[in-house]
Amino acid sequence: MVTVMLLAGVAEAQQFGYGSGPGWGRGNMMMGNMPGRGRFPIIDADDNGVVSAEEAASAAEEVFAAMDADDNAELTMEEYMLVRMGPQDGWNKTRQAAREKEKTERFGEMDLDKNDTVSQAEFIAGAKAHFNAADADKDGKVTPWEWRSQQWN
Incomplete structure (x- = not known):
């Protein structure tokens, strides 16, 4: 159940902090x-x-x-983008294209060994870096204020 909820929330998201999906956070569902x-x-x-x-x-x-559809402990760009980009509602094509470009770049940043896949270790390292960046006061927790500041910058 939690995984299903996470997938719904991940659909248009950024890696760990990562945004909102259809009906999630838009105030309508x-x-x-x-x-x-x-x-x-x-x-x-x-x-x-x-x-x-x-x-x-x-x-x-x-x-x-x-995200790891074939359960091989590595994400391909296709696996990453399939979940990350969601259903492509098409509300703002320019913003959609910009977010897709950002997500493609993020995948490249996580792929530390540049083998065109992101291992679980690389993904977790990226999530940890994002958490640490959001934890502005470095107290080991992220408040809603810190979360939103990270999202809006």
Whole structure:
């Protein structure tokens, strides 16, 4: 169930912090006006209003497993983009193209050994870096304010 929820939230997302999917965080479906918008409430497993490093790591592992369609512990660009780009609703073609380009670049940044795949270790390292960047006060947790600041920059 959590993996299904994560996939729904990941659809148009950025890697770990990663955005919103159809109906998630747009105020018209599943999450409506819930605090934290996007996937924050899903990743905050204990509902205490912050995302801990453990919650972030667990979410990253689940997202990786959901993306790895052939279960070979590596993501191809196709596997990454298939989940990451979602259903392509087509509301703003220019923004959609820009986000696709950003996601393609992000895949390249995660592919540290430049073998055209992202291993689970590389994906987790990227998620950890994103978590650390969002944790502005370096207290080991990400608040909704830190989350949104990371998303909006």
